[in-house]
Amino acid sequence: MEISSKYSPSDVEGKWYQYWLDNKLFSSKPDGREPYTVVIPPPNVTGVLHMGHVLNETIQDILVRHARMEGKNACWVPGTDHASIATEAKVVNRLAEQGIKKADLTREEFLKHAWAWTEEHGGIILKQLRKLGCSCDWDRTAFTMDGPRSESVIKVFVDLYRKGLIYRGVRMVNWDPKALTALSDEEVIYKEEHTKLYYMKYYLADSAPVSVAEDDGNVVHHDDRGYYAVVATTRPETIMGDVAMCINPKDPKNQWLKGRKVIVPVVGRVIPVIEDEYVDIEFGTGCLKVTPAHDVNDYMLGEKYNLEAIDIFNDDATLSDRIATAQQKSLAETKVSNDYVIGLEKYVGMERFACRKQIAEDMVAAGLMEKIEDYDNKIGCSERTGVPIEPKLSMQWFLKMQHMADIALDPVMNDDIQFYPAKYKNTYRHWLENIKDWCISRQLWWGHRIPAWYLPTGGFVVAENEEEALTLAREKSGNADLQLADLRQDEDALDTWFSSWLWPISLFDGIRNPGNEEISYYYPTADLVTGPDIIFFWVARMIMAGYEYEKKMPFRHVYFTGIVRDKLGRKMSKSLGNSPDPLDLIERFGADGVRMGMMLSAPAGNDILFDESLCEQGRNFNNKIWNAFRLVKGWQVADGEQPEAAKLAAGWFAAKLRLAAEELADDFSKYRLSEALMTVYKLFWDEFSSWYLEMIKPAYVDGKQQPIDRATYDITLQFFEILLKMMHPFMPFITEELWQALYERQPGESIMRAELHMEASTGYDHLLCAAVDELKEIVTNVRAVRSQKNIAPKEKLTLEVVDAADLRPLPEGGVEALKKMANLEVVNVVSEKSKGSASFLVGTAEYAVPLGNLIDLDAERKKLEAELQRIEGFLVSVQKKLANERFVQNAPAAVVEMERKKQADAEQKIAALRESLAAL
RNA sequence: GGGCGCUUAGCUCAGCUGGUUCAGAGCGUCUGCCUUACAAGCAGAGGGUCAGCGGUUCGAAUCCGUUAGCGCCCACCA
Numbered sequence: 001m002e003i004s005s006k007y008s009p010s011d012v013e014g015k016w017y018q019y020w021l022d023n024k025l026f027s028s029k030p031d032g033r034e035p036y037t038v039v040i041p042p043p044n045v046t047g048v049l050h051m052g053h054v055l056n057e058t059i060q061d062i063l064v065r066h067a068r069m070e071g072k073n074a075c076w077v078p079g080t081d082h083a084s085i086a087t088e089a090k091v092v093n094r095l096a097e098q099g100i101k102k103a104d105l106t107r108e109e110f111l112k113h114a115w116a117w118t119e120e121h122g123g124i125i126l127k128q129l130r131k132l133g134c135s136c137d138w139d140r141t142a143f144t145m146d147g148p149r150s151e152s153v154i155k156v157f158v159d160l161y162r163k164g165l166i167y168r169g170v171r172m173v174n175w176d177p178k179a180l181t182a183l184s185d186e187e188v189i190y191k192e193e194h195t196k197l198y199y200m201k202y203y204l205a206d207s208a209p210v211s212v213a214e215d216d217g218n219v220v221h222h223d224d225r226g227y228y229a230v231v232a233t234t235r236p237e238t239i240m241g242d243v244a245m246c247i248n249p250k251d252p253k254n255q256w257l258k259g260r261k262v263i264v265p266v267v268g269r270v271i272p273v274i275e276d277e278y279v280d281i282e283f284g285t286g287c288l289k290v291t292p293a294h295d296v297n298d299y300m301l302g303e304k305y306n307l308e309a310i311d312i313f314n315d316d317a318t319l320s321d322r323i324a325t326a327q328q329k330s331l332a333e334t335k336v337s338n339d340y341v342i343g344l345e346k347y348v349g350m351e352r353f354a355c356r357k358q359i360a361e362d363m364v365a366a367g368l369m370e371k372i373e374d375y376d377n378k379i380g381c382s383e384r385t386g387v388p389i390e391p392k393l394s395m396q397w398f399l400k401m402q403h404m405a406d407i408a409l410d411p412v413m414n415d416d417i418q419f420y421p422a423k424y425k426n427t428y429r430h431w432l433e434n435i436k437d438w439c440i441s442r443q444l445w446w447g448h449r450i451p452a453w454y455l456p457t458g459g460f461v462v463a464e465n466e467e468e469a470l471t472l473a474r475e476k477s478g479n480a481d482l483q484l485a486d487l488r489q490d491e492d493a494l495d496t497w498f499s500s501w502l503w504p505i506s507l508f509d510g511i512r513n514p515g516n517e518e519i520s521y522y523y524p525t526a527d528l529v530t531g532p533d534i535i536f537f538w539v540a541r542m543i544m545a546g547y548e549y550e551k552k553m554p555f556r557h558v559y560f561t562g563i564v565r566d567k568l569g570r571k572m573s574k575s576l577g578n579s580p581d582p583l584d585l586i587e588r589f590g591a592d593g594v595r596m597g598m599m600l601s602a603p604a605g606n607d608i609l610f611d612e613s614l615c616e617q618g619r620n621f622n623n624k625i626w627n628a629f630r631l632v633k634g635w636q637v638a639d640g641e642q643p644e645a646a647k648l649a650a651g652w653f654a655a656k657l658r659l660a661a662e663e664l665a666d667d668f669s670k671y672r673l674s675e676a677l678m679t680v681y682k683l684f685w686d687e688f689s690s691w692y693l694e695m696i697k698p699a700y701v702d703g704k705q706q707p708i709d710r711a712t713y714d715i716t717l718q719f720f721e722i723l724l725k726m727m728h729p730f731m732p733f734i735t736e737e738l739w740q741a742l743y744e745r746q747p748g749e750s751i752m753r754a755e756l757h758m759e760a761s762t763g764y765d766h767l768l769c770a771a772v773d774e775l776k777e778i779v780t781n782v783r784a785v786r787s788q789k790n791i792a793p794k795e796k797l798t799l800e801v802v803d804a805a806d807l808r809p810l811p812e813g814g815v816e817a818l819k820k821m822a823n824l825e826v827v828n829v830v831s832e833k834s835k836g837s838a839s840f841l842v843g844t845a846e847y848a849v850p851l852g853n854l855i856d857l858d859a860e861r862k863k864l865e866a867e868l869q870r871i872e873g874f875l876v877s878v879q880k881k882l883a884n885e886r887f888v889q890n891a892p893a894a895v896v897e898m899e900r901k902k903q904a905d906a907e908q909k910i911a912a913l914r915e916s917l918a919a920l
Numbered sequence: 921g922g923g924c925g926c927u928u929a930g931c932u933c934a935g936c937u938g939g940u941u942c943a944g945a946g947c948g949u950c951u952g953c954c955u956u957a958c959a960a961g962c963a964g965a966g967g968g969u970c971a972g973c974g975g976u977u978c979g980a981a982u983c984c985g986u987u988a989g990c991g992c993c994c995a996c997c998a
Contacts, residue, residue, distance in 0.1 A: 005958060190995095197998090233998060280997050288998060297996045377998095426924060427993060434994080532992090567931085600946075601932055607991090609932065617947070620960040627958035634957070675934070678946065693957085700956075780964085786952095787964040793955055823955095874941070887978040895939050895979090902941080 007626035009590025009619075012737045017130055019736075023748045026135045028075035030521035036067035036074045037525035039504050040136065041538070042081035042144060046090060046121040049128040051564040051572050051610060052531070054582045055602060058595045059561060060529045061134045062673055065729040067526070068135070069756045075522055076135060077507050078126055079142035082118075084447035084496040085179055085384050091117050091446065107445050107491070114446045131583060133591045133732045135752070142507055144499040145448070152511035153448045153499045154464055156549070161462040165400045166440070168452070168460075172299045173439050175392035177317035177352075178385040181443040182396050184495060185436060186536050188380040188389055197284070197375035198236045198360055201368050202245060203228040203340060205261040205270045217252030219285070221370070225339060229257055229273075230370050232284030234377055235294075236363065237356045239264050240323040240344060241310040242271060244290040246301060249275040251286045264289075265368035266359065268341035269330040274305050296391050309393060317352045317390050324348055342366065352390075397441035397450060397492070404544035405432040417543065417553045420671045421605040424532055424560055431536050440495045447493030454488045501541035504528075504554040511549060519550070528555040531563070532605070559671050562607040569609060585615055592731035593618035599677050599730060621681060622734050625727070628689050629738050632716055635698065638707035644813030645820060646712040649695035652772035654715075655765055656687050657722055661756075664726060680726045688723060691776060695817055717742060725756045771811040774842055775818060781840040782822040785849050789838070796825040800833045802846040802912075832919070839864075839916050844908045846916070861920055868913045875906040 020026060038060055043053060060076065068074035091114045092102050102110060126141065142149060160166045173182040204210070204227045212218045221228050231245065242264045247254040257273045264271055271290075278301065279288045292302025292309035302309055314320045323344045331341070342362055347355050363369040380389045409432045411417050412425055419425050441450060453469040454460045455477050463469035466484055474482045505511055510519035524546070530539060539558060546554035564572050572579035585594045596618030602608045660683045667676035696716065698706040721742055728735040728751050739751035782799060791797070799818065801810075810818070815827045833839060833848035836855040840847055881887050882899055 003957095006960075007958095231998085235998085278996090283997050291998095295996080295998075297998075300996085378995095421925095423925065424993095430923070430994065535993095603933070606926095606933085611932090611947095613947080614932095616960075620958095623960045624958065627961085629957085631957035672934090675945095678934090681946080689958090690962085697957090703956090705956080783963060784965085790952075793953075793963075881979080884978055890978050891939070898940055 003630050005627060005630070007590075007623045007734065009592060009622065009733060010587070013131075013133070013591055013733045016733055016736045017133065020135070020750065020752065021138070023750065025750050025752050026076070026137050027139055028073055028137050030517055031073055033071065033073040035522050035526075036064070036070075036072035037522040038064055038074075038076045038527055038529070039507055039525055040076065040078045041528075041530045041534075042079045042142075042500065042503065043125050044083040044086055045080035045118055045123070045125075045143065046083070046087055047125050049125055049132075049582050051579055051582060051598075052561075053125070053129075054132065054594065055561055055564055055598050055608065056529055056531070057129055057132055057134050058598050059559065059602070059673060060527075061132070061595075061732070062599070062729040063527055063529070063559075064135055065732060065752065066668060066756075068752060069725065069728065069754065071755050074135075075137055075140075077140045077142065078129065078134075078136035078138060079140075079503075079507065080122060080126065080144070081496060081500060082143065082145040082447065084442060084444055084493060085181065087114065087118070088444050088446040089179060089384065110445050128583060131586055131591060133595065135732070140507070144496070144503075148509055148512065149499060149502075149506050150448055152502055152506040152509075153494065154451050155511055156502060156545075157448075157451055157494070157498070158462055158464050160399060165403060166397060166462075167400065168395065168397050170393060170395050171398070171439070172296050172391050172393055173396055174380065174382075174389045175315075175394070176382040176385055176387065177313075177315065177390050178387045179382065179444075180315050182392075182394060182439055182441060183382060183384075183389065184439050184497075187383040189383050190378040191381050193377055193379050195234050195375050195377045195379075196360075197232050197234055197373045198363075199230050199232050199285070199370040199372070200236060200239065200265055200289075200363060201228040201370055202231055202262040202265060202287070202289075205263050205334070205336070208260075210256055212256050216255070218256045219253040220256055225367075229254070229262055229287045230285045231287045231289045233289055234375060235356065236360050237319070237347075237352060238291045238294050238312065239289060239359075240267055240319075240326070240347075241291040241293050241312045242267065242269065242289050243292060243302070243307045243310060244271050244305065245273045246276050246279050246288045246290050247273060247286060248277055248279040248281050250277070251279070251281045253281070254286050257287070263336055263340050265340055265363060266342045266366070267327055267330070267344065268334075268336040269327070270334045270336065274301075276301060276304070293393055294391055299391070299393070311393065313352065313390060313392070319347045319350050319352070319355050321348045340366075340368065396439050397452075398437040399440050399498075401435040401437050404541075404548070405435045407547040408432060408540060408543040411543065411547070411553050417555065418557045420557060420559050423605070424535060424558075427532075427535060428540060431540065438495075440498050441490075441492040442495055443491075444493045447496065448499060450490040450492050450494060452490040454490070455482075456486050460490075497537050497541060500538055501545045502549075504542060505545065505549055514549075523550060524553050525555045527557045527559060529559045529561065532560045533563075535560070557671070560605050562602065562605060564610050565607050567609050567611040569607075572610070580610075580612065585612070589615040589619040590622060590733070592622050592733050596621060596677065596730060599674055602674050604671055604673075618731075621685070622731065624685055624689060625731075625734060625738065628684075628693060629720070629741070631693065631697075632713075632720060633741070635713060636705070636707035637710055637713045640707075640709045642709045642711040643696075643816060645816035646696045646709070646813075648768070648772065648811060648813035648817055649692055650712065650715045650719075651765060651768050653687065653692045653719060655769040656683065656692075657719065659769075660687075661722075661726070677730050680723070680730070684723055684727065688719065692719070694821060699820075721754075722756075724751060725754055728752070728754075768811065771814065772817075775810070775814055775821075777842045778818060778847060779821040781842065781847065782824070782849060785838045785840075785851075789851060789854050791854070793823060796823055798850050799824050799827045800830045800837065800848040800850065801827065802833050802839075802848060803829050803831050833916075835919070841867075841909055841912060844905055844912070846912045857920055861917065864913055864917050864920070868910065868917070871906050871909050871913070875903065875910065878903045878906065 064074050064076045094117065095102060095113060157166065174185065174188050176183050203225060210220060210227050212220055221230055229245065245262055247257055260273050261270050262273060279286060290298045290301050290307065292299045292307055293311040310326050312320055312323050327344045381387060382389050409429065412428055451464060452460050452462045453473060455473050457477055459476060461469055461472040461476055463472050469487060470484050473487055474480050502511060504523065504525050508519040508522050509516055510523060542554045546552060566572055566578040570576060570578055593615050597615030600614050600617065660679055663679050664676050667679060696712050698708045724735045724739045736751050818824060818827055834850040836852055837848040837850040838855065838860060878899055882903065888896055
């Protein structure tokens, strides 16, 4: 049957994936073998596969398949994340398209929509992972909001609360005015922006004299309305919440303001000037406006000096009507001239940035603005919605982090848990050493609802379920008649990461059933593969939870991948449209080709510049493997003597295989997967296809291909099988396809379960290896002669081996191999090479190809002279080194010996070259 | 503002504990080939002042210092 010369991935990939599923080859159960566990970083349940996933999941699959072939009980657990804020936003958007407002729905109604959406879009990404070839144990598929996981989350919340590690309180938090929820510090990203710095006039509130001596350093501002201080701010709208002005007591510029009162412009509120060394004397004018409700530092000052906090915003960051009320109240208390005041009613309901613009204009018009400058500022924005966050005082739940940091730092620093690359240890340590409490409550519905119930009489109880809550509430209130209906459960949900941090434990039910068989067997997991962008969100917190609940690390190694960028170095993103669709790539290049393309340039921790041409290279490699297989399986086999050349080739390739296997093991142990792939790539393409197969390939006689001898055929199939096994983790589909076709296989057998131990029979012979490498070099030289002289490959040549005293005889079969590979008529050993031949050196031995009248004497001479000059130069440098007494004395004996050998070799080569030149 | 990392061929990167002809690999480029496994291929070739400067050393791509450029992380200068 004719087999196509082109490999067609789409014909085989689906077939083998189904075969693997049908035969339960991905599934794992605890047994006596060493476990190898990987938990997938759960993608968003409603997400779709992008290039970042392709990178990440390919790496995991390579590691898992490799471990499985090492005979370990490999278990890769898949699952998805409910992605609280992201999913809720998507559902809200979809409802909006249908004209439904979230505010008009009850919690239950909304959740019904959210679950519908989850069922509709959920799991798509898991289906896509199958196309990639991922060998996950699908029976274990989990979801962060499924039953067991949810129960685990609640259990942990209650436990931590009872340990006193979770508390509830009013704090300044990061408020996302678009998502209408609090965020953790980690969810705030800072963006550089060009903004303005506004210098505003705060007039003295009284007419008491300002006494300032000349040259005492005071900087006093004065105009026809009176004396004033200047305050610089990037957020003029927040003056509506000003309750004090603060100066540094050591600031010579502002001594005159001590103990005075000033008028907040526009607002008309009279506020005190307080003193605190927090204020930077160098910044702006050294006068700081204090707005405790809208700035973290001002909040701290407010607490310290017992200042009122006036919240000027609604939750969506429009201006609240409180600003007007506060203004009326303060104006009633203190009579302030209308010169300084504008009614704040006009700003009520305005969006914050519109208000900023408006109020700045109004101040300029009213002469209350000293000046406006351009200013570059960093603005904290919501990681999810992108809008600038608003520091906001609110009641939230927090997890105390100091204890968590204490248990999580050492294991990483002393390498119980190893990071690849190790540089992230620093990042990790820095974060833990400066850790702050984790705000875990979100004003969202999609997520795990906080298990706290409020009593009608005030106070609350924390419980695993309603029954327990009721019991506790009755105890707490002393009211035995209390009913569930009297209790009100907290409306908030938990941060998504509060469930993901349990992932390696909750997947094996270690929270609900501590010490069960699964958790005891599979935990700690082996490797975690993830991006460095979630080192704090997820990696660090899993380590905390791991030590808190299992007293052990959750994983032994963390492999941090880079970011996938396009070839111009831009991050792949939807908005740029520079991200290819992985499924489309798989369609065009095959999953194996895409996996390989991804891995070809993916060193751990470095960003990878992805280019489709890499997938093309992967596809081409698949095709190469395919064709090598076609060649080998196309041979007729006959009993007969094994040619010496084939015997030589087999001995040599066995040695190469052994070397490559060692290299591969080393690469894997260091997580250098790109290097490992390159190792097998070169092994298969260069050594096996270009050299080994060419050396053993039976010749054509009279247009008829000769059969191959049994011994060579058998060993070649063995080599092929080992090669397939080495390549399988990277390219699972084609290797399975060919492995199945290589020999008769039993139903249910798979390369997946074939162990990658090097057969004991493959010997390892250094001398043989070196001898063949030398043969290869001779062949290359002859081919170069051909190429330079434009001699057709079909034309047979003669090779002369110029006899020399130390010339080592060619190995058994060497001559035969040379003749075949270089297409030689004959190999002669001569004492002097023929006139008119092209010569070259391999090692210190000289070879010549007689060319008759084809030889270009001038060119030949030039070539030899150039070579001679190079070696002479080299000799000089070696001699210089050896003449240096300090070198000979200080360098290790072996190094000196090496130099002596170099010298001797060079001298010998020079002699040979001189002879050749003379002969011309 | 603090910390970390990077700079090696046209591109993407290896190069470990300083020492082998150590200056490498893959891709791309150039030249010649449809040679009965493969043109998604075969054979051959060219290509680098290891970012600059200084130091340590018998010896530096490798260690130290410094300058420049780039990148990342952290931070409450309004």
